[in-house]
Amino acid sequence: MRRLYHQPLSPFCRKVRLILAEKKVEVELVEEKFWERRMDFLRLNPAGKVPMLRIDGLILSDSAAICEYLEETHPTPQLMPRGAPERAEVRRLVAWFDDKFHHEVTVNLLYERVYKRLMKTGYPESAKIKAGAKNIKYHLDYIGWLMEGRRWLAGDELTIADFAAAAQLSSLDYIGDVDWARNEAMKDWYAKIKSRPAFRSILADLMPGFTPPAHYADLDF
Amino acid sequence: MRRLYHQPLSPFCRKVRLILAEKKVEVELVEEKFWERRMDFLRLNPAGKVPMLRIDGLILSDSAAICEYLEETHPTPQLMPRGAPERAEVRRLVAWFDDKFHHEVTVNLLYERVYKRLMKTGYPESAKIKAGAKNIKYHLDYIGWLMEGRRWLAGDELTIADFAAAAQLSSLDYIGDVDWARNEAMKDWYAKIKSRPAFRSILADLMPGFTPPAHYADLDF
Numbered sequence: 378m379r380r381l382y383h384q385p386l387s388p389f390c391r392k393v394r395l396i397l398a399e400k401k402v403e404v405e406l407v408e409e410k411f412w413e414r415r416m417d418f419l420r421l422n423p424a425g426k427v428p429m430l431r432i433d434g435l436i437l438s439d440s441a442a443i444c445e446y447l448e449e450t451h452p453t454p455q456l457m458p459r460g461a462p463e464r465a466e467v468r469r470l471v472a473w474f475d476d477k478f479h480h481e482v483t484v485n486l487l488y489e490r491v492y493k494r495l496m497k498t499g500y501p502e503s504a505k506i507k508a509g510a511k512n513i514k515y516h517l518d519y520i521g522w523l524m525e526g527r528r529w530l531a532g533d534e535l536t537i538a539d540f541a542a543a544a545q546l547s548s549l550d551y552i553g554d555v556d557w558a559r560n561e562a563m564k565d566w567y568a569k570i571k572s573r574p575a576f577r578s579i580l581a582d583l584m585p586g587f588t589p590p591a592h593y594a595d596l597d598f
Numbered sequence: 599m600r601r602l603y604h605q606p607l608s609p610f611c612r613k614v615r616l617i618l619a620e621k622k623v624e625v626e627l628v629e630e631k632f633w634e635r636r637m638d639f640l641r642l643n644p645a646g647k648v649p650m651l652r653i654d655g656l657i658l659s660d661s662a663a664i665c666e667y668l669e670e671t672h673p674t675p676q677l678m679p680r681g682a683p684e685r686a687e688v689r690r691l692v693a694w695f696d697d698k699f700h701h702e703v704t705v706n707l708l709y710e711r712v713y714k715r716l717m718k719t720g721y722p723e724s725a726k727i728k729a730g731a732k733n734i735k736y737h738l739d740y741i742g743w744l745m746e747g748r749r750w751l752a753g754d755e756l757t758i759a760d761f762a763a764a765a766q767l768s769s770l771d772y773i774g775d776v777d778w779a780r781n782e783a784m785k786d787w788y789a790k791i792k793s794r795p796a797f798r799s800i801l802a803d804l805m806p807g808f809t810p811p812a813h814y815a816d817l818d819f
Contacts (some may be wrong), residue, residue, distance in 0.1 A: 423740065424690075424698055435683050441662075442689035449682040461670040462656050468663035469645075476697070477645055519644065 382409040382418065382429040385582045386551060388483055389475070390428040392544035396444050396537065398575035400451040404430070412496045422558035441471060444537050450573060456537050465529045470538035474545050476515050483545055485509025486554045492589060513549070514559065521560035530566070543570045547579060553590045557598060571597045601652040603630040603639065606803045607712060607772060609704055610661035610696070611649040613765035617665050617758060619796035621672040625651070631715045662692060665758050677758050688752045691759035695766050699737050704766055707729025707775045711809060734770070735780065742781035753789070764791045768800060774811045778819060793817045 383390035486509035592598035604611035707730035
């Protein structure tokens with residue numbers, strides 16, 4: 378049985394879940410409290426992170442590696458372009474959201490507000506929350522700027538880059554940290570990706586102790 | 599003209615330089631002090647990081663995206679396996695070194711000791727240097743453990759994963775932070791990759807104000 382070890386609000390897990398759902402690859406979801414460093418989990422996955430995917434007799438970790446694997450083994454629908462320059466642009470943007478956006482925004486907001494409480498590692502630091510709230514503005518405008526000349530983030534086609542970005546934003550939207558009024562092109566792009574069937578299971582997930590804002594699961598937000 | 603904007607001790611730039619050299623793709627090297635946030639550089643590369651590669655009329659950024667592009671456009675010698683499971687293992691390890699090793703080790707040692715001085719952002723923090731010195735042990739042993747059952751890090755063939763790891767280690771070796779006596783299998787692997795012609799230009803690079811230890815450029819260290 379295919380199985381995804383995940384955390385409901387982890388943007389990296391959400392990215393993999395979105396790609397799996399787009400490609401209609403069914404998996405059993407298993408919630409893994411990775412911070413508890415369970416020995417059986419670490420033995421399979423020494424990085425100790427989620428997502429970890431059991432598939433085709435393999436154990437895969439690292440969300441970018443998992444997405445590329447899924448694209449290579451389940452090429453329909455196609456979520457990576459064919460040309461090398463276009464593929465480089467998708468990967469640049471995936472890294473932008475997985476690395477830059479994540480460290481500048483998500484770590485400062487989601488980890489401070491949610492994971493510190495779950496992991497019992499202290500209280501939110503207001504300086505970090507302020508930094509995250511400031512940094513997200515620039516990223517939302519960057520998405521808007523990209524969308525002024527493109528149908529999807531990396532070009533004319535929907536790609537893994539859109540899911541990498543949408544996964545980060547959906548985790549932050551759950552805690553009310555995305556100002557959708559900031560940029561219309563950005564909001565239109567998110568409305569388009571949020572209304573895909575692949576998004577449904579993610580929007581239905583609830584995290585005990587944390588209630589999302591009313592618009593969170595609303596497709597007409 | 600192909601041009602790589604880089605920093606001599608950046609492990610991400612070193613990884614790209616090694617892949618370029620293996621594939622015999624000649625580039626002009628341009629040192630970019632990315633922390634000065636030069637406007638002409640930011641316009642081309644809004645992430646503001648090095649490496650940035652000008653090639654085939656394109657501007658590429660993000661070292662992992664650049665390496666995949668080079669593999670797709672210059673497939674000889676082959677540095678990615680053909681099978682999806684093997685490719686996932688290469689990408690898992692690239693992420694291990696680019697992300698986990700870099701944040702747990704390189705940031706704590708190289709950025710504290712070298713980049714803070716270059717960027718004039720303060721003095722090295724001894725707590726961070728201690729953390730980096732502690733963390734590297736576990737990573738060196740992980741390389742040794744992988745090499746007990748494999749010819750190269752990701753399996754039987756030399757891949758991008760070996761260059762991702764060697765790039766991090768070579769930057770740290772320049773500042774004397776790698777204990778080569780710790781693990782023999784790890785040292786044998788590094789000696790093998792360090793003796794490749796692709797490594798020569800990197801070992802010859804000197805950073806004004808920082809002198810590498812005597813063994814640094816020695817192939818028989």
